[in-house]
Amino acid sequence: MTSMHPLELGVNIDHVATLRQARITSYPDPVAAAVSAVAGGADSITVHLREDRRHIQERDVLLLQESLRVPLNLEMAVTRGMLDFAHKVRPRFCCLVPERREELTTEGGLNVAAQVPRITDACAQLHAAGIRVSLFIDPAPAQIDAARECGAPAIELHTGAYADAGDAAARGRELKSIQQATEQGLRLGLHVNAGHGLNYDNVHHIARIAGLRELNIGHSIVAQAVFVGIEQAVRGMKQLLQEARSP
Ligand code: PXP
Numbered sequence: 001m002t003s004m005h006p007l008e009l010g011v012n013i014d015h016v017a018t019l020r021q022a023r024i025t026s027y028p029d030p031v032a033a034a035v036s037a038v039a040g041g042a043d044s045i046t047v048h049l050r051e052d053r054r055h056i057q058e059r060d061v062l063l064l065q066e067s068l069r070v071p072l073n074l075e076m077a078v079t080r081g082m083l084d085f086a087h088k089v090r091p092r093f094c095c096l097v098p099e100r101r102e103e104l105t106t107e108g109g110l111n112v113a114a115q116v117p118r119i120t121d122a123c124a125q126l127h128a129a130g131i132r133v134s135l136f137i138d139p140a141p142a143q144i145d146a147a148r149e150c151g152a153p154a155i156e157l158h159t160g161a162y163a164d165a166g167d168a169a170a171r172g173r174e175l176k177s178i179q180q181a182t183e184q185g186l187r188l189g190l191h192v193n194a195g196h197g198l199n200y201d202n203v204h205h206i207a208r209i210a211g212l213r214e215l216n217i218g219h220s221i222v223a224q225a226v227f228v229g230i231e232q233a234v235r236g237m238k239q240l241l242q243e244a245r246s247p
Contacts, residue, residue, distance in 0.1 A: 010046045010195070012218025013045060014030075033222075035067075043214070044214070049076055049082070071093060072092055075094075077096075077097060078110075083122060092131070092132060096122060096133065097136040135155050136158060139178045139182075148189075153191055158195075159174075163199070178194060182194075182210075185211075191213055192212055194212055199217075208244045217237060
């Protein structure tokens with residue numbers, strides 16, 4: 001399946017900052033990486049300001065918001081501190097994610113269905129600051145209904161289970177649930193994005209899902225950048241998205 005919409009690529013540059021924080025140096029600078037990612041065709045730049053500040057720092061977010069010529073998408077936990085920070089920075093997009101200190105990466109979607117009043121309130125606060133919210137959720141019908149109930153204009157479907165599937169049958173099942181979740185989101189009038197664990201080998205079938213508007217990809221692009229530079233790594237991923245959407 002293809003879509004009339006071009007599929008946008010949001011490039012997550014967290015792991016440029018991971019490399020910097022490994023030695024607490026001033027390099028590599030994620031802001032400079034963002035400039036190269038945009039030169040390679042990134043439609044937006046994503047960063048996750050984690051509570052433990054293990055990679056992206058507040059300074060990075062502030063500089064990116066000041067200097068980028070594409071939208072900044074700030075991923076964040078639903079906490080008072082992060083909501084206040086988002087209010088101060090006013091990025092174009094905020095993606096609300098679950099966060100556990102001990103996790104290696106964001107391991108599952110936000111359980112929106114279990115906390116509708118709290119997420120509704122966060123969405124309203126961000127909306128009032130002119131920020132467009134998306135909720136990072138598993139491709140599960142109850143979560144998509146709950147996202148709609150909270151008033152979020154957009155969702156990002158967690159593709160981690162698809163990326164981690166152990167065999168073709170499991171991968172097929174995960175792909176189907178992402179397709180169905182996309183259709184459900186579109187029926188409810190939501191803007192549907194996807195991401196997590198996508199790489200140059202597994203992105204094709206996700207990119208072909210009709211109606212998906214944006215993929216957010218980080219780790220695999222930064223890893224490829226070690227060999228070819230970030231501009232070329234982004235260009236390569238953009239090309240795969242374009243090929244997947246060609247008739
Ligand atoms: N989308 C969201 C909401 C995420 O939390 C992450 C990881 O920070 C990504 C996309 C990108 O995942 P990956 O680094 O595996 O491409």
